[in-house]
Amino acid sequence: MTALTPPLELSAPPPFRRDRMVHAWIGVKALSDAGDAVWTIAVAWTAVQIASPAVAGLIVAAGTIPRAMVLLFGGVIADRADARRVMMVCNAARVGVLVAAAVWTVSQAPTVPVLLAAAVAFGVCDAFYEPSAGTIGRQLVRTDDLPSYAAVIQTASRLGTMGGAALGGLLVAQAGLAGSASANAVTFALVVGFLAIALRPRFRLARAPRTSSLRAIGAAFAHLGANPTTRTLVIALSGLNLAVGPAVGIGLALRAHAEGWGAPAVGLFEGLLGLGAAVGAAAVARWRPHHEARSGFGALLVQGAGIVALGFGPVWTVAVAAAVVGATAGYASVLLSATFAATVDTAFLGRMGSLTRLGDDCLMPLAMAGFGALASLTAVWVPFVVAGGAMMTLMLVPLRARAFRTLSLRADD
Structure with missing residues (x-):
């Protein structure tokens, strides 16, 4: 079975085992996942320190509702726009949120509104980022190499998340929310740089017609x-x-x-x-x-x-x-x-x-x-x-x- 609208090959990719660009992307992605885990641990730990268990649970889950509300619109953009550019913009926005959170918590103690705002902002960024990121593998490797690509990137992502979670507890204890936010901002900045400088799609996907979002x-x-x-x-x-x-x-x-x-x-x-x-x-x-x-x-x-x-x-x-x-x-x-x-x-x-x-x-x-x-x-x-x-x-x-x-x-x- 093949896709109904096959992608157009822009440049011939090497075999996956020798694809240095894709291997580097997987490494950068795993590093970003580690940073995400550091941030998640920091938010959860900070929330339980400054709020009741119920409010802390609300903070941790606060990004879910806006993500669900915006996710389909993120899918519309993913089917129309350049996925790499969408990912760059979303990661740059994440860097901005993290820097703002770090600056705020350096000058003042963390508060519930600040944590809620950061969680909601991350949820919205996720809603636009994830659909585009979900299409990038199809633009990098041949159909025959998709299982190998998925195997390696998911393994690396899990290892990055596990390592970040282990580091996150130590980092928030030593450097607080500001240190954890700064560390995650660095990982997202590296992703933006790699997307801008090194990552180049090899296949062009068919684009959806430009109608209203609701029609799409x-x-x-x-x-x-x-x-x-x-x-x-x-x-x-x-x-x-x-x-x-x-x-x-x-x-x-x-x-x-x-x-x-x-x-x-x-x-x-x-x-x-x-x-x-x-x-x-x-x-x-x-x-x-x-x-x-x-x-x-x-x-x-x-x-x-x-x-x-x-x-x-x-x-x-x-x-x-x-x-x-x-x-x-x-x-x-x-x-x-x-x-x-x-x-x-x-x-x-x-x-x-x-x-x-x-x-x-x-x-x-x-x-x-x-x-x-x-x-x-x-x-x-x-x-x-x-x-x-x-x-x-x-x-x-x-x-x-x-x-x-x-x-x-x-x-x-």
């Missing part, structure tokens, strides 16, 4: 209705985190509390999830399956069983299940993101990417609350069974579709 959003939904393969991908990718997110986000803590395992067990489970995800993503680069979509959705079928297993057994079986959930998540994420980029009409790639992200922003709070409520009303294991069963049921839809069972992104197919 309506056209995206019409495209979704007219293209069953794209529709199945968007629905499946939108619903993935709604099953696994609550299970690992609140479910593991509920199990540890109910069994008396304590906070160290939660830390162990989270570590195994992250390690498993990194291993799963890296495995694609080493052992790439012939049929990417089928293997990706098959891995998520296994993940559904892993989610169910999180609700039962002693600590060691939960630890094994956490590693399985992480590994299948990393493995499937690489394969399905590559499939998505390769098969969605490039004139709609930004808007389709925005739709997949809306599931997290709009429905994740409800999924989290529902998981907790079901555990309170029944037993702790029940929501794990419901979430895992829902995941497995959802995955049966694409696995039954012949288009996904036979799809291969390899150049010789």
